Amino acid sequence: MTEYNFAYLDEQTKRMIRRAILKGLAIPGYQVPFASREMPMPYGWGTGGVQVSAAVLTPEDRFKVIDQGADDTTNAVSIRSFFERTAGVATTTTTSEASVIQTRHRVPEEALTEDQILVYQVPIPEPLRFLEPRESETRKMHSLEEYGLMHVKLYEDIARHGHIATSYAYPVKVEGRYVMDPSPIPKFDNPKLGNMPAIQLFGAGREQRIYALPPYTQVVSLDFEDHPFEASKADHSCGLCGATDSYLDEVITDDQGGRMFVCSDTDYCEGRRAAGFFGEMSAENPSAPTMTTQRNLEFQT
């Protein structure tokens, strides 16, 4: 494409974003304001992530986009084709082959390496937002390290539900300093944030903030001594690949109460199936009733 500059944004804009990224990397967990641009997609669809990706992409990169772990959902497909058209970079769905991965609400199951960059789409970067509505006050709280309020939220969870019911966007403390919103990833993914070899960048387009975790950063999920943090997931194995260690989506299969649990990371699931693993509802499993036969059985009884 000759109509667009490489990766859509002009060079000055990318330079401005790179400065914000570098500042973010220098102060892990600190929200760096940046002059977010209008992107050809609505806010909430990853405008922040797209701008960060545009700023870090080089022509040699191989790009992967996941949306809730999946490579084939609308958001992932359209952002991938956006960069195919505007940057002409190679794309992939395989986690290990990608050098830049833009993600919405998941961290890939496969461990990332030092050669990779993980870009998160962030809707609300301020972890204290719903507790303290004033931006001037939350900034002051960050600068003075006044994070008692964050625990008030967790206290309320336990008081109301008997356990910490926050299951996504679970607040973390970075290098013992800044409290950070890890974007709405399930808390199952929180332990992967800490000590990760890959660079992690967080872009919030509407809120005009960029923050970052350099490689091998200490990230601790907040908790109480008598109610420790727990990385939870559905207590099942993947119906297609049989994985017990991956984060699962619950899929409703019919209106008779039928449901199955499948890996939310589609690349991970496909990789396992290609390697010969199968789950109890997979077509390769000879003992598994297929969905149609199951329905027939129900008719007969």
Place this chain on the structure above:
Amino acid sequence: MSADLSPLLSVKGISKYYGAHIGCADVSFDLYPGEVMGIVGESGSGKSTLLNCMAGHLAPDAGEVVFDTRADGPKDTVTMSEPERRMLGRTDWAFVHQHARDGLRMGVSAGGNVGERLMAVGERHYGDIRGKATDWLGRVEIDADRIDDRPTTFSGGMQQRLQIARNLVTGPRLVFMDEPTGGLDVSVQARLLDLLRGLVRDMGLSAIIVTHDLAVVRLLADRLMVMKSGRVVESGLTDQVLDDPQHAYSQLLVSSVLQV
């Protein structure tokens, strides 16, 4: 008054101007540990401005507020760094607002409200926090089974008592109160005053109470300052000032109270 002779709080020449207007001018006094100081005056006399200057909510244009800190001894809180001042604000100081809504988090349960200061100073054990919150709700006469209710479901008097519990849970040494009984009906006021008097005596608190209600200072305050147009016109022992007012304005104030 305790045997400790150094003042807990020493205010020297505090002035605050709003443009050409005087908020309060050249106010000085010492507050000793365990002492309760009342500040009375009509609306607009600069009581609240003075209180906010002392509590660090407003920056005074002149003067010093020297507080006897636990760690470093007497320190001027006007010139100390903001993190230090805010730390004081949630440990050794407490501020009771006139409207409980200003001092409470209305979207957070009563227990969470009381526990916030504990968590702000690093308490990280849920059971302990809840235990202390329950204890404090009991001390301000709120049923323990209301601990998970939001303050929006509380009556005005309960909200005010909850605000007091929330402020006193970290064991402060100095409490600033801005019209603590304002907006409450008389029987609730009486109960709240009774409670406050008990807490102040039991915990050996020092307090500065701003009010326009002379009955409140009669009951709670050891000493009294009368303010008019931003200046202190008379000060002394409470009974002395109320029973034998010297300044014309103090006389007016005392004689304005309806005798039932």
